[in-house]
Amino acid sequence: xxxxxxxxxxxxxxxxxxxxxxxxxxxxxxxxxxxxxxxxxxxxxxxxxxxxxxxxxxxxxxxxxxxxxxxxxxxxxxxxxxxxxxxxxxxxxxxxxxxxxxxxxxxxxxxxxxxxxxxxxxxxxxxxxxxxxxxxxxxxxxxxxxxxxxxxxxxxxxxxxxxxxxxxxxxxxxxxxxxxxxxxxxxxxxxxxxxxxxxxxxxxxxxxxxxxxxxxxxxxxxxxxxxxxxxxxxxxxxxxxxxxxxxxxxxxxxxxxxxxxxxxxxxxxxxxxxxxxxxxxxxxxxxxxxxxxxxxxxxxxxxx
Amino acid sequence: xxxxxxxxxxxxxxxxxxxxxxxxxxxxxxxxxxxxxxxxxxxxxxxxxxxxxxxxxxxxxxxxxxxxxxxxxxxxxxxxxxxxxxxxxxxxxxxxxxxxxxxxxxxxxxxxxxxxxxxxxxxxxxxxxxxxxxxxxxxxxxxxxxxxxxxxxxxxxxxxxxxxxxxxxxxxxxxxxxxxxxxxxxxxxxxxxxxxxxxxxxxxxxxxxxxxxxxxxxxxxxxxxxxxxxxxxxxxxxxxxxxxxxxxxxxxxxxxxxxxxxxxxxxxxxxxxxxxxxxxxxxxxxxxxxxxxxxxxxxxxxxxxxxxxxxxxxxxxxxxxxxxxxxxxxx
Numbered sequence: 018x019x020x021x022x023x024x025x026x027x028x029x030x031x032x033x034x035x036x037x038x039x040x041x042x043x044x045x046x047x048x049x050x051x052x053x054x055x056x057x058x059x060x061x062x063x064x065x066x067x068x069x070x071x072x073x074x075x076x077x078x079x080x081x082x083x084x085x086x087x088x089x090x091x092x093x094x095x096x097x098x099x100x101x102x103x104x105x106x107x108x109x110x111x112x113x114x115x116x117x118x119x120x121x122x123x124x125x126x127x128x129x130x131x132x133x134x135x136x137x138x139x140x141x142x143x144x145x146x147x148x149x150x151x152x153x154x155x156x157x158x159x160x161x162x163x164x165x166x167x168x169x170x171x172x173x174x175x176x177x178x179x180x181x182x183x184x185x186x187x188x189x190x191x192x193x194x195x196x197x198x199x200x201x202x203x204x205x206x207x208x209x210x211x212x213x214x215x216x217x218x219x220x221x222x223x224x225x226x227x228x229x230x231x232x233x234x235x236x237x238x239x240x241x242x243x244x245x246x247x248x249x250x251x252x253x254x255x256x257x258x259x260x261x262x263x264x265x266x267x268x269x270x271x272x273x274x275x276x277x278x279x280x281x282x283x284x285x286x287x288x289x290x291x292x293x294x295x296x297x298x299x300x301x302x303x304x305x306x307x308x309x310x311x312x313x314x315x316x317x318x319x320x321x
Numbered sequence: 322x323x324x325x326x327x328x329x330x331x332x333x334x335x336x337x338x339x340x341x342x343x344x345x346x347x348x349x350x351x352x353x354x355x356x357x358x359x360x361x362x363x364x365x366x367x368x369x370x371x372x373x374x375x376x377x378x379x380x381x382x383x384x385x386x387x388x389x390x391x392x393x394x395x396x397x398x399x400x401x402x403x404x405x406x407x408x409x410x411x412x413x414x415x416x417x418x419x420x421x422x423x424x425x426x427x428x429x430x431x432x433x434x435x436x437x438x439x440x441x442x443x444x445x446x447x448x449x450x451x452x453x454x455x456x457x458x459x460x461x462x463x464x465x466x467x468x469x470x471x472x473x474x475x476x477x478x479x480x481x482x483x484x485x486x487x488x489x490x491x492x493x494x495x496x497x498x499x500x501x502x503x504x505x506x507x508x509x510x511x512x513x514x515x516x517x518x519x520x521x522x523x524x525x526x527x528x529x530x531x532x533x534x535x536x537x538x539x540x541x542x543x544x545x546x547x548x549x550x551x552x553x554x555x556x557x558x559x560x561x562x563x564x565x566x567x568x569x570x571x572x573x574x575x576x577x578x579x580x581x582x583x584x585x586x587x588x589x590x591x592x593x594x595x596x597x598x599x600x601x602x603x604x605x606x607x608x609x610x611x612x613x614x615x616x617x618x619x620x621x622x623x624x625x626x627x628x629x630x631x632x633x634x635x636x637x638x639x640x641x642x643x644x645x646x647x648x649x650x651x652x
Contacts, residue, residue: 093493094443095465097472103445119439119446126449137440137496139509141389144419148453162501162510171392194499195492198464198646201567205559210652226566227558228537235499237559237566242492244502305505311534312502 023254024264025281026053026185029089029115031193031268032238033218036066038271043075045275047082050282053264054079055115055133057106059089061200061239062099063213069105076112088112090121092137093196093240113155126152136161136187137196143174146182156183156263161192164309165256172261183263188250189277190268191223191236191243191300192312201226201237210240221271233301234313246303246313251284253307258285322582323589324613325383325482326606329361329596334371336603341610344381346414347371348512348595352394353401354385355438356595357512368408381411385595387436388512389417399423406431412457415439416495421454434482435459438508440495444476451478458482460591462494463573467647471585480588486605486633487593489573489645491553499552503534515551522547531555548639574633574642576609579616580623601636608632 027046030039046054056072056079058064076086090103100120107114107124116122117135125132134157140146146157159168172184202224203213217224223236223243233245250257250265257265267274267281283289305314326342328334337345348354350362363371372382384405390398398420405413406428413431415421416438424433435441435450437460450456458480461470474481492499494508501507504519521532529541531550538555541547548554548570557566575582575590582590590613592605608629616623634640645651 092496093464094446095469100443100445119441119449120443123445123449123452139389139417139440139495141417141509142392142395142419144390144395144423145417146419148418148422152453160498160509162498162507167392174392192498192502194502195497197492198466199491199568199652205562205566209650211649224559229540229556229558229563230537231558232536234503234536234557242499242567306501309505311505312498313534313536 021263023258023262023285024052025050025278025285026055026264026266027051027278028187028190028266028268029055029057029059031060031191031241031243032221032223032271033061033064033066033215034221034271035218036071038221039067040075042269042274043079047079047084049275049278051084051267051278053085053087055087055089057089059092059117060196060241061217062091062096062102063210064215064217064239066218069102069109073109073111086112087115087133089115089135090117092117092135092193093198094118094120095198122149122152129153131155134158136193141171143171143178143180146175147178147180150180150182154182156185158185158187158266161187161194162306162312165253165260165307166309168262169260176261184261185264185266186250186257186262187248188254188257188265188267189281190247190270191245192248192306193241193243194235194312195242197240197242200240201242202239205237244303244312245301246315247300248304248306248312249302250304250307251281252289253304254281254284255287322579322587322613322616323482324606324609325589325591327592327595327597327602328371329356329358329594329602330363330599331367331371332599333595333597333602335374336599337606338375338378338380340603340606342380342606344383344411344589345371345375346383346385346595348385348387349401349404351397351401352388352510352512353398355387355436355508355512356385358517358596361596365404365408372408372410383412383414383434384408384410385414385436386420387414387416387438389509390420391510395419402427414460418454421450421456425454429455432457435479436495437462437484438495440493442493444473444478447473447477447479458588460484463490464493464646466649466652467578467581468649470582470587470647474585474587481586482589482591483575483582483587484573485575485590485592485609487572488551488638489568489571489643491568491645503536503552505534515549520550546639554638569641570639571641571643572637573645574630574637575644575647576612576625576629576633578644578647579612579625580620583616583620604632604636
């Protein structure tokens with residue numbers, strides 16, 4: 018078993034914020050107890066408030082604060098313009114890329130660059146991980162729907178076969194569950210995607226999709242669909258560490274993220290504080306995937 | 322262009338071949354393929370009979386092993402690949418990178434097609450799969466516009482197969498985890514979406530209600546036609562409005578795009594629906610055969626026969642069809 022401490026990382030901001038909002042967020046994040054930060058626009062190519070140079074600037078500042086910085090590629094690549102942006106990202110010359118689709122894998126392996134494998138690459142088995150480790154993968158994220166039991170088997174299998182790349186688990190936030198060429202936020206506003214007027218920027222936490230019984234089912238975020246409930250695996254950090262998970266990823270939210278990070282940092286030290294600081298955050302919680310159940314369910318023992 | 326039809330069982334396979342399918346695709350009776358439905362799919366014996374039937378008539382047979390091997394299940398998926406090779410299928414339809422490599426090493430001469438579940442939406446992605454695993458063909462996800470398909474086709478290193486008709490997945494295939502969020506079972510892990518075992522119908526004072534994993538997917542008034550509760554096709558409330566927030570119940574139909582697809586050099590059109598009845602498969606295959614034959618005779622004067630469109634309309638979800646993402650304004 019590994020003796021190293023479980024790392025905490027910040028995932029990319031999945032929502033569309035304003036430039037001021039991103040800048041303020043990362044200025045604060047520089048002082049948070051996270052070891053790594055993944056930056057960039059991973060959802061929609063139409064979101065253009067932030068240019069690559071802006072992300073690189075934030076990346077340099079975070080690196081100076083001691084964070085390991087990675088740049089995320091867009092998960093759904095559709096057009097030649099998307100590919101041009103992707104190539105520019107891969108050619109940034111400073112930071113490692115988190116590859117979120119096979120277009121990115123091609124651009125990176127073509128250039129002989131190392132990379133991190135994103136959760137949507139569907140790495141469910143050791144054989145698939147080994148293919149990418151040989152191609153330059155330095156770390157990988159477990160698929161969001163993978164259970165603790167399956168991941169534990171997978172990590173044991175990797176160790177037994179000398180496939181040694183650190184694994185990251187999505188530990189906090191609304192789970193990224195699907196990508197479409199259709200924009201659901203624009204659809205809600207009866208706008209075609211080509212003339213969306215960047216309406217998703219009005220929803221810094223996404224737009225709740227509820228059943229007709231008012232149950233929060235999903236969260237609409239432009240072309241991306243997230244879970245309705247917020248995954249919280251804070252109570253599982255000791256288990257993750259014992260299994261050999263290297264990093265727990267926290268997905269940024271616009272309010273209360275400092276509290277989330279400090280609650281996870283405390284949990285990493287074995288402290289689960291009462292009263293629960295996350296009751297400040299207004300979202301129902303889930304942890305079903307981790308326990309081998311439907312993702313939306315919440316395990317009674319981990320209820321605050 | 323090759324007409325590729327679904328075979329959920331032996332009768333469907335035979336009907337598809339009889340109606341003019343150039344190729345049929347099938348899966349085994351387990352989680353190794355993306356249509357794991359009770360009573361569906363092929364035993365070794367049935368597969369042998371099906372392959373003989375198609376071969377005798379000069380048609381090809383593909384085997385779909387297009388879910389993702391789970392950490393404790395590698396042996397099952399690998400043996401499905403070996404079994405398909407042993408049966409002598411014409412191609413494997415695969416998605417997982419580990420399995421693609423296994424098949425390329427173990428059975429180098431057996432052609433590998435990239436399943437739509439492999440989520441390749443650009444020529445760079447296709448090149449990755451081609452360079453690493455020697456794929457011969459790829460099935461494109463239903464998220465690209467016709468212009469994007471055109472750009473991709475110009476630079477594709479492999480043959481392309483596109484969806485022609487059937488259920489419309491509106492999320493990038495292979496990267497949709499919505500089903501397991503509600504039910505614990507997804508296309509990637511179990512080969513199912515919105516599985517029937519998790520569906521509940523209830524007649525209530527508010528109307529007929531359909532549920533998936535306990536979540537209300539839709540509620541129907543007396544004069545409304547109820548549809549299967551596929552989770553992305555329900556009516557939900559967003560910002561104070563209740564509507565088909567993700568997609569209406571509708572089917573994909575690209576019949577009118579045929580001349581354009583042919584001109585782009587698309588190698589094959591795929592009919593979705595291994596879960597459908599032999600009668601359904603037979604009707605759809607027959608209509609598409611006529612369309613492809615007319616296209617071959619006079620590509621410049623091709624037009625879709627109203628009778629074909631009406632026939633396909635009757636077989637569609639909600640009796641409506643769409644061009645989906647092929648048409649820019651759908652997005």
